[in-house]
Amino acid sequence: xxxxxxxxxxxxxxxxxxxxxxxxxxxxxxxxxxxxxxxxxxxxxxxxxxxxxxxxxxxxxxxxxxxxxxxxxxxxxxxxxxxxxxxxxxxxxxxxxxxxxxxxxxxxxxxxxxxxxxxxxxxxxxxxxxxxxxxxxxxxxxxxxxxxxxxxxxxxxxxxxxxxxxxxxxxxxxxxxxxxxxxxxxxxxxxxxxxxxxxxxxxxxxxxxxxxxxxxxxxxxxxxxxxxxxxxxxxxxxxxxxxxxxxxxxxxxxxxxxxxxxxxxxxxxxxxxxxxxxxxxxxxxxxxxxxxxxxxxxxxxxxxxxxxxxxxxxxxx
Amino acid sequence: xxxxxxxxxxxxxxxxxxxxxxxxxxxxxxxxxxxxxxxxxxxxxxxxxxxxxxxxxxxxxxxxxxxxxxxxxxxxxxxxxxxxxxxxxxxxxxxxxxxxxxxxxxxxxxxxxxxxxxxxxxxxxxxxxxxxxxxxxxxxxxxxxxxxxxxxxxxxxxxxxxxxxxxxxxxxxxxxxxxxxxxxxxxxxxxxxxxxxxxxxxxxxxxxxxxxxxxxxxxxxxxxxxxxxxxxxxxxxxxxxxxxxxxxxx
Ligand SMILES: Cc1cc2nc3c(=O)[nH]c(=O)nc-3n(C[C@H](O)[C@H](O)[C@H](O)COP(=O)(O)OP(=O)(O)OC[C@H]3O[C@@H](n4cnc5c(N)ncnc54)[C@H](O)[C@@H]3O)c2cc1C
Numbered sequence: 362x363x364x365x366x367x368x369x370x371x372x373x374x375x376x377x378x379x380x381x382x383x384x385x386x387x388x389x390x391x392x393x394x395x396x397x398x399x400x401x402x403x404x405x406x407x408x409x410x411x412x413x414x415x416x417x418x419x420x421x422x423x424x425x426x427x428x429x430x431x432x433x434x435x436x437x438x439x440x441x442x443x444x445x446x447x448x449x450x451x452x453x454x455x456x457x458x459x460x461x462x463x464x465x466x467x468x469x470x471x472x473x474x475x476x477x478x479x480x481x482x483x484x485x486x487x488x489x490x491x492x493x494x495x496x497x498x499x500x501x502x503x504x505x506x507x508x509x510x511x512x513x514x515x516x517x518x519x520x521x522x523x524x525x526x527x528x529x530x531x532x533x534x535x536x537x538x539x540x541x542x543x544x545x546x547x548x549x550x551x552x553x554x555x556x557x558x559x560x561x562x563x564x565x566x567x568x569x570x571x572x573x574x575x576x577x578x579x580x581x582x583x584x585x586x587x588x589x590x591x592x593x594x595x596x597x598x599x600x601x602x603x604x605x606x607x608x609x610x611x612x613x614x615x616x617x618x619x620x621x622x623x624x625x626x627x628x629x630x631x632x633x634x635x636x637x638x639x640x641x642x643x644x645x646x647x648x649x650x651x652x653x654x655x656x657x658x659x660x661x662x663x664x665x666x667x668x669x670x671x672x673x674x675x676x677x678x
Numbered sequence: 679x680x681x682x683x684x685x686x687x688x689x690x691x692x693x694x695x696x697x698x699x700x701x702x703x704x705x706x707x708x709x710x711x712x713x714x715x716x717x718x719x720x721x722x723x724x725x726x727x728x729x730x731x732x733x734x735x736x737x738x739x740x741x742x743x744x745x746x747x748x749x750x751x752x753x754x755x756x757x758x759x760x761x762x763x764x765x766x767x768x769x770x771x772x773x774x775x776x777x778x779x780x781x782x783x784x785x786x787x788x789x790x791x792x793x794x795x796x797x798x799x800x801x802x803x804x805x806x807x808x809x810x811x812x813x814x815x816x817x818x819x820x821x822x823x824x825x826x827x828x829x830x831x832x833x834x835x836x837x838x839x840x841x842x843x844x845x846x847x848x849x850x851x852x853x854x855x856x857x858x859x860x861x862x863x864x865x866x867x868x869x870x871x872x873x874x875x876x877x878x879x880x881x882x883x884x885x886x887x888x889x890x891x892x893x894x895x896x897x898x899x900x901x902x903x904x905x906x907x908x909x910x911x912x913x914x915x916x917x918x919x920x921x922x923x924x925x926x927x928x
Contacts, residue, residue, distance in 0.1 A: 454838040461808035470772045470893040473803045496897040536817040540844035614927040635925045652908035665914040
């Protein structure tokens with residue numbers, strides 16, 4: 362029984378999702394192998410080999426993996442998958458894109474978005490936007506699993522002595538071409554792992570007003586999120602979206618500004634440790650999950666919040 | 679001219695607060711409002727727009743499940759699709775079985791584009807489109823928020839965690855749709871009437887020789903633990919004090 366994790370990285374940095382997925386894998390079997398497909402990123406393979414519990418890092422270096430498409434990632438995994446009884450990847454847009462392909466080609470049913478490993482064949486996963494939790498048992502020899510990164514701690518980045526095995530593989534699909542990627546660049550903490558997240562909703566009314574959120578975020582060193590309505594209306598880009606069809610976040614503090622609290626939004630943030638909601642409607646469902654609710658007009662509350670945080674910061678200095 | 683196949687799933691309406699059955703066997707679906715899975719509506723809409731632009735001549739809506747899935751097919755027909763295919767299968771088929779059934783339908787109907795939602799809002803699996811693409815060996819474009827067809831090439835903008843990604847794929851292809859792909863139309867009353875006369879072909883998983891027996895056993899379904907009820911604060915200054923001294927998070 363061997364366990365393989367598919368590493369997510371961007372050729373310069375290992376994504377935090379990889380660290381959580383390794384933790385999940387090591388709960389199934391202590392020793393974990395990791396597949397790193399990349400272009401000129403041997404240094405990342407080396408880095409992973411030092412993580413706790415790593416037995417081996419399989420490294421494939423090829424230009425194909427500079428901006429890999431799902432078809433090509435799948436081919437590389439299938440090339441080695443017969444050696445493994447478990448294959449794990451993060452349940453984000455990276456893993457979701459190719460894992461079902463690996464499953465279909467292996468004639469295995471995939472288990473998506475696992476939040477807890479009960480036993481080596483039994484897993485807990487949210488369904489219905491997290492309004493129910495299903496315990497499921499796989500009765501197949503091979504298990505193909507995606508892991509919700511925020512449900513597992515990152516692996517400790519040292520203490521391991523994995524070997525690195527470099528293999529050659531260059532099969533690729535001729536039917537798909539990567540064109541480009543538009544990434545939002547930000548100096549702020551990453552939404553998926555930030556300690557504090559402040560999100561804005563339709564209540565902000567415009568992209569211009571949404572900048573009030575930025576100001577608070579800077580004072581709290583917080584990441585910024587948004588409701589789907591705010592993204593749809595063009596206040597911010599799609600990578601800010603929190604919820605059932607966006608990102609899942611579990612910060613220590615989540616602040617929802619002008620967000621009503623639809624179940625699809627709650628799906629992405631209701632596991633946060635402390636939830637704060639500011640909304641002018643006292644009936645807004647967001648207040649049902651908020652630890653601290655403030656019924657107020659956000660256009661008055663946000664400038665006040667900004668001032669109060671300044672006061673705190675001066676006291677702290 | 680092209681044919682487009684759109685797969686649609688009947689799910690509990692997204693506005694319904696679901697209830698977990700007290701015996702832990704699943705989620706209550708009796709007397710609960712059911713609708714077309716939301717991103718599947720975007721898939722139907724996109725197919726209709728491609729047809730209206732003159733690039734396709736037929737839009738087929740497919741649904742797989744119990745008898746009532748035919749209602750969901752009717753919704754697609756009322757939006758403007760030309761014909762329906764209903765494949766009778768047990769409820770809660772796993773995505774792999776659905777993908778295998780769809781492969782059979784593709785062999786029969788020979789569409790050039792398959793459109794479907796990126797995930798169903800009931801089991802939240804996000805698998806079927808990718809599985810189908812792998813099984814038929816057509817390229818995939820998942821989480822699509824923009825499509826452009828030029829001859830036999832499809833330019834797709836995909837929503838990814840980092841932002842947006844553009845890829846170019848050859849037809850035939852499988853596309854899974856994001857809610858931002860378009861604004862689905864409402865079916866007008868005359869179109870709902872017309873849809874009643876449109877043909878729905880009925881098949882079954884057995885007819886297609888697909889074994890849909892589950893490979894994943896559902897042990898139990900339970901409600902997540904509820905959050906403890908919080909408090910309302912009176913003003914911003916109180917809020918900041920609480921966050922600082924009580925919750926100790928700032
Ligand atoms: C299949 C599906 C998937 C979805 N996925 C997601 C998802 O991933 N994430 C997501 O967020 N949504 C998702 N949605 C959409 C979701 O159902 C809601 O429509 C959305 O979350 C609403 O966003 P909102 O709270 O910003 O807007 P609204 O519901 O319009 O709420 C705006 C709130 O702002 C308050 N407000 C307005 N003005 C002020 C003011 N001046 N001061 C204070 N408060 C004010 C209002 O009282 C209101 O509560 C999904 C929907 C579907 C159907």
